[in-house]
Amino acid sequence: MSEKKNNAVQEPLFHLSKRAQIQPWKAWAIRLAAIVLGLLVCGLVAFILIEKLNQKPEKITDFYYSFIKGSFSTKRKLWKFLKNLAILQCISLAVTPAFRMRFWNIGAEGQTLMGVLGCITVAFYLGGQVPNWVLLVLMFIAALLYSAVWAVIPAIFKAKWNTNETLFTLMMNYVATFVVSYFLVVWVPSGSSTLGKLKYGKLPSFGHEYLVIILVVALLTVLLYIYLKHSKQGYEISVVGESVRTAQYSGINVKKVIIRTMVVSGLLCGLTGYLIGAGLDQSVTTESVGGQGFTAIMVSWLANFNPLVMLITSGLISMLNSGAAQISQDFNVSGALPDVIVGIILFFIIGSEFFINYQIIFRKKGHEKEAVK
Amino acid sequence: MEKNLALSMQGITKRFGSVVANKSVDLDMYQGEILAILGENGCGKTTLMNMIAGIYFPDEGKIFKDGKEVVIRSPKDAFDLKIGMIHQHFKLVDLFTAAENIVLGVEESQRYNIKDVNNRVSEIALKYGFHIDPQKKIYDMSVSEKQTVEIIKVLYRGADILILDEPTAVLTPQEIDRLFSVLRRMKEDGKSIIIITHKLHEVLAISDRVAILRKGEHIATVDTCNATESSLTEMMVGKKVTLNIDRSEPVAPQARLEVKGLNCVDHEGVQVLKDVSFTANSGEILGIAGIAGSGQRELLEAIAGLQPLTSGEIIFNNPKKDKPVTFFHKSMARVKELGAQEAFHDEYGNPVSFDGMTNKQIKGWVESGKVLFREDEVMNLRDKTPLEIRELGVRLSFVPEDRLGMGLVGSMGITDNMMLRSYRKGHAGFVDRKKPRALADEIIRELEVVTPGVNTPVRRLSGGNVQKVLVGREIAFAPKVLMAAYPVRGLDINSSYTIYNLLNKQKKNGVAVIFVGEDLDVLLSLCDRILVINSGAVTGIVDARTATKEEIGLLMTQTDTQEKEAVQ
Structure with missing residues (x-):
């Protein structure tokens, strides 16, 4: 039918719909995934920046080591x-x-x-x-x-x-x-x-x-x-x-x-x-x-x-702060780097809340959903 | 006369979940006519129009504009098709001027120039006889001026079909008169106008044809010149359907709640209740019928202590003579206070005095059941807060219209919602969840509430289950007066009958039940008497066993003769 065809064209590639509910484990899984993803992106960004600044090759794992060191390496820390x-x-x-x-x-x-x-x-x-x-x-x-x-x-x-x-x-x-x-x-x-x-x-x-x-x-x-x-x-x-x-x-x-x-x-x-x-x-x-x-x-x-x-x-935020400070100290880079790292991680954590509240429905998966209000 | 179709709807159906708002509606409208859409509330008038205006998208059916099939997906599509809707609730930016609001969202080829806009707005106003200052800010405007802005906004976009949703609801008779003359001029100019209303005399005064909707279906379209108020009412409310609700005769009704001359003004200064007086008797269901927004909500809230009054009395008669005093609904402080007023006597008729007694001694005496009331309690609930009403020991239960926004806390489970009205019990600073938990279990069992658990947020339950939780809690309070506003709205037939049975059971227990409803068939089958309210005033109290739907329909829609004259 011509009308059906018409509708298919009108339906966008994906649309967002508010989740009625989400199981707690799923919500935590999303949050955890976001933190992991954030850390990966941070590592990559810090790695590239530090390499450019210091002109000497570093291992990306050094970055994570330094990050953990910020909070836990010594008793005082x-x-x-x-x-x-x-x-x-x-x-x-x-x-x-x-x-x-x-x-x-x-x-x-x-x-x-x-x-x-x-x-x-x-x-x-x-x-x-x-x-x-x-x-x-x-x-x-x-x-x-x-x-x-x-x-x-x-x-x-x-x-x-x-x-x-x-x-x-x-x-x-x-x-x-x-x-x-x-x-x-x-x-x-x-x-x-x-x-x-x-x-x-x-x-x-x-x-x-x-x-x-x-x-x-x-x-x-x-x-x-x-x-x-x-x-x-x-x-x-x-x-x-x-x-x-x-x-x-x-x-x-x-x-x-x-x-x-x-x-x-x-x-x-x-x-x-x-x-x-x-x-x-x-x-x-x-x-x-x-x-x-x-x-x-x-x-x-x-x-x-x-x-x-x-x-x-x-605890997470405190760890972020001291870890980022340690990185800037260890790699002798400007004090702005910690802010960049903290910013990236927070972006991911806060961004994950969106995926907890909404789900993305791709075309063809379901029919046109009712837009209530 | 040659008439061209301006708009045609064929087989339009719209569902919201399981509720069918419009059921294969066919509707035609011609160029240069005023078509009135008439129907009770909740019959799908606004939904139907929203589909033309691009707010909703029909599930089924086709729309034709000037003979061509069109797809309207958004309000912008509607504007491109020269269709404009003036909503009941205005959508204006308060801080902008009239002209700024009018031009907002219009994509124009030339550069934005507010002076040009002002001039064009004035031109439109002159053409149709509006009075408007394009440079006036919205927050300085009266309701009717705001409406004018909304209408010009639509005209500015070049609309030739205008839809007005209940345009007269907020206007004074003089303003209605002026609006109608403007509408007539637009009609002469070739515009097609759809006006949604439930006021019969306005339909007769302004429209060329009337389309009547009932329960989502298009019943008929008639020429206004051949219609009368009673013929329209009959089509609007339909023939009486007998429902299988069991209705017993009231047993020994006594005046329980006497409402005398209530007047009430809302925060916008509009008088929402006008000299409302009635008596609710024990063992009786008093129905309240009226178009939505006629003051039903304010009336119940006024009784519940949530709406300040400008005048009037709310008298509660508590038949307590020779009945024992209990701590179930009287606090120790209140018992002492009443004791000091010599309100009690003992089983031999001697006056009771608590002088020189400790709280413990008083408690023991009262709990022995030998402290009796001397007289029936008569209390005026005017200007009392809900808490004060409860502390007086008045057992007044209220099932508000807005279940999750007022009656319940959506994010809390059933247990926590059970304590909403009783969490203060107990002296320590901590809440006791044991009794609420037991009550929650009981309600789930007795009323067959479907829920994953007592702690599942009630927001996640279906409408029927939410309502069972709310009504269950209010009944558990062992009320003397039970007020329920639209308790079956949105409920399926089985849940509705559960609620009717609960109300009937309360009635048999001697509770004075006040039931605000919208379905006249239900009101006529369930209630003993029906009070009809219209624009905040009582237009009649009828016997539900003998009244007809037409009679009530007329009472719901009739208007003061003065207002009528102003329109004609």
């Missing part, structure tokens, strides 16, 4: 890797409650930075004047307070006037950076605006210097998992995230949940700030958080907002 993982995991935990509520808080960077500022402010003014444990407690309170306030401002605006939380939290990052710059100028009048390591307010350590941080974050991961999965508040967060109308129907006070959840997010950011300020740096700069507030968004997202899975994703 392993501890550092675990510390990086812990800090990234901690910020990722912080953004998760809000994300589960579909509140797109991309201001964890600023919220955490404010936490660092809060605890360093206390250490700067009260250091040496009060007993060390009092100082540490006050620093802790200040860190939580600063971060929670920074987080709750956009939440209040969202709840009361339905402002866009993404833009608002993004802008708050810049404000936080400049607040820190301001205090650095006040505290360090010499003009260098670099605050040296403070003598007071160092978190006590046992075992290894990073052990406390790692244990705190491990505990927090479990607690947050329980909070989200088994508490009434966690249940409310999920309902609000799914549909505000359903939440209203079930009698949930949506505004209250938005504000409360952002306070929780802010407190967790504050805790991270405290770990950075009191546990590691004893100082504050505008780069104290170093972009991890943004990386955390990806970590949380890739883990599908599940705190336990997040351990894997934050």
Whole structure:
């Protein structure tokens, strides 16, 4: 029939259709395949670039060896890797409650930075004047307070006037950076605006210097998992995230949940700030958080907002970072190479999500699918 | 008179899954005529027109434009064939001016020049008698101005067939009048116009011919001059079909929910409920009939505490006199509060006072079943939130129209959905999933829900199963009032009967059931009384055992005499 022929011509080579569901193993297989593929492409790109730059032949396996070496070759590197993982995991935990509520808080960077500022402010003014444990407690309170306030401002605006939380939290990052710059100028009048390591307010350590941080974050991961999965508040967060109308129907006070959840997010950011300020740096700069507030968004997202899975994703990202840094060191190439490697791998990981949500149907395989809406 | 076919559809069929939206529809339209498409809601009017406009592609059938067979795959194809559709929900960019919106997406050979566009828009407006400022931004415009922009957008692209989907639904009588005079001018200019509507008097006032659709099928096309309101209604609703729904006589009905003079304004300032008053009795199913969007949703949501009212009362009568107080639906705080108001007496008729008692003692006394209500409880639910209503101990169940967007959480399993309205129970901060799990198992068993497991997201279940889960949960709440909005929409015949039986069982248990439906046959077979709502106002409450479909159809479509005069 002429019409049938007509239709065949109209049908494109392939079209995309949203998957109704996918088995978990299939989804993980796709993700794994993407990482492997990403690593292969990375190896190839790095190999070509390094060869061009250094003018001497290298083995492609050297590249992978170097990559692994970045995180695991020495005990020190392993501890550092675990510390990086812990800090990234901690910020990722912080953004998760809000994300589960579909509140797109991309201001964890600023919220955490404010936490660092809060605890360093206390250490700067009260250091040496009060007993060390009092100082540490006050620093802790200040860190939580600063971060929670920074987080709750956009939440209040969202709840009361339905402002866009993404833009608002993004802008708050810049404000936080400049607040820190301001205090650095006040505290360090010499003009260098670099605050040296403070003598007071160092978190006590046992075992290894990073052990406390790692244990705190491990505990927090479990607690947050329980909070989200088994508490009434966690249940409310999920309902609000799914549909505000359903939440209203079930009698949930949506505004209250938005504000409360952002306070929780802010407190967790504050805790991270405290770990950075009191546990590691004893100082504050505008780069104290170093972009991890943004990386955390990806970590949380890739883990599908599940705190336990997040351990894997934050581990993966931390490994990527240190591995890439090792490569640039070993092969004596510019600091831009790590960014290229990380970029390629993330491209593949994020790209794989597309194939988890959609499937490609080639022509002839099925008939014309119904386009619903 | 010589009449040329402008558009012809032959054997058009469109299915959505198992639902047939249009079934071999043949329809002709001539140049320079206004053709009205009339039908109840859900009868496939809009789907049919969407296939001409390139939104949907027909599964079967052919479309001819000016005698030639055409294939319309996209709205662009439709525009190339000079067919334009004005949708019910406008598709405009708020931040753009009228002219910018009109020119958006038009591929022109000459360079883009907004001044030229402005001039041409003004020309079109002048020609047909529109009033429009091409440089006004959309967000500054009233609804009728936006509609004007949509119409000019179509004319600007040179359309000679215009399809208007429910154009009068959003307009005031004066604006409708103006729109109709514009349409008449376009007709004189040789344009063909299709107008989708369910308002009979408008059909009679504006159209040359009327095509009637019913349940996806084209029933007839008649010349408007030979039609009357009642002849059209009859064709639209069809003859009564008797359904095999078992309907018992209400047993000792008592006024359970009294709604008095409800008025309600939506966020756009449109009055969606006008002085609605009715009484829902226990042991009775009260049907609510009306064209979609006549205020049914707002009415139920107002009762459920989800819609703010401008005035009115919602009185809930709880027949509690001499019945024991329980903690099933009363919190300890509420029991104490009522105790302080001397609302209880003991089995000997002595007033109950909780003064000086600990919570534990009170609990023991109440659970012994010897604390009784002195009087029936009468509560005003106005301005109460859903949570407050529940805390008052009012057992009000609500099956909303939007099952997954309101009644259930699509990404959660059946267990988690069971706790949606009860997760607050228990004092600790953690949710108890044991009881919801048991309830989920019970519902799956009793209502034969087909699901891979209690934790499978309900979004993945079929429509019928989703509805069983929702209705099952609301019934498990042991309601005194059960409101269900379109509970059988999209369900197959077996699932529909399961739902009817569930509602009937509730009725026999003395529940006041409010059933919003769209199928008049079902309403007439299931309900005891039917309230007809039209543009937010009650136009009648009829006895379902004696009423006819035509009677209800007329009540659904009749309009104030004032509005009628404005049109004619």
